[in-house]
Amino acid sequence: MKNYTHLLLFIICFSSCVNEVAKEKIVKNKYIDSPTVKKEKNKEELTEKKYNELAQFLGGYNCKKDSSLKSLESSQVFKDYQSKIDMLWRRTEDKIPIMKDWSSKELSDLNKDGGTLFYPFSGADFLHADLFFPNHDHFVMIGLEPIGTFPNLRLKTKDSTFSIYMSQLKKSMNAILGMSFFRTIAMAKDFKSDLDGTLHVLMHFFARTNHEVLLQEKVAIMPNGSLTNDLSELSDSTYIGNRYYFKRNGEEKIKSLVYFAVNIQNDPYLSRGGLFAKGLKTRTDLVAYLNGIDIKSTYLKSASYLMHRPTFSIIRNLILNKSQHLLQDDSGIPIKYFDSNIWDLTYYGNYSYPIPLFKERHQEDLKEVYLNKDKTKPLPFGIGYQFRRGTSNLMRASKK
Secondary structure, three states: OHHHHHHHHOOOOOOOOOOOOOOOEEEOOEEEEOOOOOOOOOHHHHOOHHHHHHHHHHOOOOOOOOOOOHHHHHOHHHHHHHHHHHHHHHHHHHHHHHHHHHHHHHOOOOOOOOOEEEEEOOOOOHHHHHHHOOOOOEEEEEEOOOEOOOOOHHHHHHOOOHHHHHHHHHHHHHHHHHHOOOOHHHHHHHOOOOOOEHHHHHHHHHHHOOEEEEEEEEEEEOOOOOEEOOOOOOOOOOOEEEEEEEEEOOOOOOEEEEEEEOOOOOOOEEOOOOOEEOOOOOOHHHHHHHHHOOEEEEEEOOOOOHHHOHHHHHHHHHHHHHOOEEEEOOOOOOHHHOOOOOEEEEEEEOOOOOOHHHHHHOOHHHHHHHHOHHHEEOOOOOOOOOOOOOOOEEEEEEEO
């Protein structure tokens, strides 16, 4: 990227404080940084207008006068999209203040000093990551959905794919805004199109959660688990993801989010669509990257009860060993794995049985906890597979 030449002047510094800049090595216009790096870069070194212009447009907002996408704003395609997406957001916008108030009361200590949020099985769900962990300054999100490519919307208007693209983006938002989770199979289908990955939905969420997108770049996991944005000399098996730099409007702190489309079960994975991916037993690069993350909090929602299975023991143990805090619904890690000598557990909402699709993942010991109302606290909103208010549950786990 052309602006990267300016980064040769970037100052390398150290600090033991979470919110200070960590060591960064710059070699031939390339950075190699450890997964634990907390970078607070100068905004001017990062900002390219096109990234925030796209985010605002995909968010359904009118463009600034000098935006390169301003001419598309008057199109009927955008007007229809804007109207429908605003309507789709109304129910979520009614719920957001309730969720923010709950988070500020129940998770205030988690959000006090920033830190890194690990959100596996996330898809493109930045919305809930931001709602529950608004002061975390680095986000690591993982799913099976592809990372996506930066679109040329002006070109799409010329080749007649603009309308299809905007319609597909709106369609992809139906589940997450209506039910609070993405449906993996549906998203896999949606992303085999002009809407080719999570980038487009993440950009939408950045705008809708009141953030300015400063930069998006591709990054790769090196064999030792470090990240690089130099993609010139990589093997065909290298994992490549997207990294975003952004800031909340009205604030100066620059945050980052990394998204990788990878398989995190123990063994190889073969999807219905024919995707084959090696598992954590053999992907030592991915394991090194995950082990290098300084995880303050982990969030698990609508995780298909995968970590109930022995085939997901590696990622389950990594989360339990490295996380200081964990927030999850019952689709995350079964409570039998939480050692009471290590963890303090707080239960919210209601639990009786999983939805029929996952009935075999019922936890009788969890049901017993929820039968004792003295051990549970209210949950004033719906979330997860049982997304209606009064049927949902969350559990907070914090190390003693």
